[in-house]
Amino acid sequence: MSASASRPSYAALFRMPHARRTFAAAMTGRLSYGVVSLAMMLTTTRVTGSYAVAGTVMALFGAMSVFLSPARAALIDRHGARRALIPMASLYAGLLTAFAVTAWRPGAPVPVIAALALAAGACTPPLGPTMRAVWGEVVQDERLLQRAYSLDGVVEEILFVSGPLVVGAVVQTAPPAAAVALSALLVWSGTLAFVLSPLVAGVRPPAARTARGGHGGRTGRTTLRRVLARPVVVASGVGLSLGAVDLLVMAFAERHHHGAGVVAWVLAALSLGSALGGLLNGAVDWRLAPGARLPLLAGALGLALLGAGLAQSLGALAVAVACAGFFVAPALTTSYLMADAAAPAGFRTQAGAWVNTAVNAGSSVGTAGAGLLVGRLPLGLCFAVSGAAAMAAALACARNARTPRPGADAGNGVAGGARPEVTDGARLPG
Structure with a gap:
């Protein structure tokens, strides 16, 4: 898709076919990340009665989520968003749901909830890097791409501020585990809508083009x-x-x-x-x-x-x-x-x-x-x-x-x- 006007605006991004739908879907899934940390922390604290245990569980979840992110992104580059993200998001959402069910009431075994948190962190879908990669594939004007990345960062900032507010609203009427379950629903539904967007479906796995172009994986x-x-x-x-x-x-x-x-x-x-x-x-x-x-x-x-x-x-x-x-x-x-x-x-x-x-x-x-x-x-x-x-x-x-x-x-x-x-x-x- 070609660049737009002489000085493209933020609105020009959403005049691209399917861009608004794709961006909204990705942000729905990424709202889950603003919700999940506080929700898991409150849930673990309520279940175990220990801030130390809750901190350890969150450290395990965060470490696996952060440090395995490039490996998960490599799967996106190799197989494409649809083939890699749907299984990843389904497994992640399933593990969060299992965490919520296990920790719904106090007294859940600590090793079980720690293992579920660890496994969920390992499967976190890299929606942010994938959305930015899609922008990079479909936006050909450098100035418009700058606006796309800037808007992406600003909205992500808003989501991470909004996430704790969502958790606060949920725990007024339900256990904190309900917020973990909500996080699972957000990431699964948002990811599914994202990968089914025609804008994402039209982006071929870059690794397939690389193989045909002769650019070796090790060299890359x-x-x-x-x-x-x-x-x-x-x-x-x-x-x-x-x-x-x-x-x-x-x-x-x-x-x-x-x-x-x-x-x-x-x-x-x-x-x-x-x-x-x-x-x-x-x-x-x-x-x-x-x-x-x-x-x-x-x-x-x-x-x-x-x-x-x-x-x-x-x-x-x-x-x-x-x-x-x-x-x-x-x-x-x-x-x-x-x-x-x-x-x-x-x-x-x-x-x-x-x-x-x-x-x-x-x-x-x-x-x-x-x-x-x-x-x-x-x-x-x-x-x-x-x-x-x-x-x-x-x-x-x-x-x-x-x-x-x-x-x-x-x-x-x-x-x-x-x-x-x-x-x-x-x-x-x-």
Whole structure:
């Protein structure tokens, strides 16, 4: 499908045939991810009466979900969304349903619910990377693709804010396990509607084209590792910073004798800033290539967090955190765009999955690191350390950009053999 007007808008995305239906289906399935973590945590706590057990179960679920994401994405690239996602989503939804049934009443055996959580995490469908890969296949205008990725990131932010609200509404009238069952229904119905969309059905498995084109799997994987270094490093740095901020905001509220409820408002300011930054990032026709923008965005995030360390009141902290959030979605969107542009044919979904894994893994490490630092260092210095993580990633990205590699475009981070980014706004087909 060809690019649209001279300056395509967000609305141009949904004028593409079946785009609105496909995007809505994917977001329905991804709402499950905003619901499931809190729902499983509340369910496990209610069943076992132990926060330690609940934390362990969630760590198992999260680790399997995050670190196996590239392997699941490889199945999408090899077999196509329809053949891979339907069995994956059915198994995942079935395991969540089994978890909900087992943990409906207190007293369920801990090994059983832990095993079900572990297995469900291993099967989590990579709907986000797959949706972005579909956008990359059907959108041929680089500016319109930027808007697609930006909108995707903003809506995902809204879903992760909305998910806990959905859980809160469910537990008013039913056990927390009912929210786990709702998560299973959302992911299964959303995935089914997504893969049955004509837009998704029209995208052939990239690996099939790769086989005919002679681009070997081993060569593709080697190229993928090389070209993903910069977006993955920045995504990791952003994740580290964000994971630390969640815990540091809680510590700030406690030290200033505010109730736990105000934490949600400060973190909502972070999400609001991210959503606004994402929408603006998508609407601007940038002159700088993504490879040049990426370290600037990550560095600006780090500087904003340094400013948050100087806050002396909750209002000032909320403003500083919102300013930091303003650069989160643009940095991640740019990372995804770079990964998509540089991915060899047949590896597009995996490229996005690696960036997604880097964000989530960085967030987990950031939270754990902040937990070790709080109480040992002044809180302002802890915020400075969280900002330094993003700035270090920015410096590494910028340094990598200035180090040419044989067969690579160091300015854009696109390796030889990948689909290059051209300067007039159009993107060459893969």
